[in-house]
Amino acid sequence: MEVLAFRLQYFLMAIFALALLLVVPTINAQSPAPAPPPTSDGMAIDQGIAYGLMLVALLLTYIIH
Incomplete structure (x- = not known):
């Protein structure tokens, strides 16, 4: 009877340990x-510089003609 109690106790502890592992x-x-x-990857800055250069080119073209 005592051996059965120990086996049951170890079995329950093993089940409890597996449940804790999960x-x-x-x-x-x-x-x-x-x-x-x-x-910002600098795209807005590049686009601003491009718009500025296009404006300068437009003004130069207007002044020259």
Whole structure:
């Protein structure tokens, strides 16, 4: 009878340990941080410079004619 109690106790501890192995990793699980907003890659600056150069070219063309 005593041997059966020990076997049952070890069996229940093994079941409990397996259950903890499945549950414990999810306790500290965190959702990933959201992606940062896109930063300027210099495209707006390049476009501003291009508009400025086109304006200068337009003015020079107007002045020369």
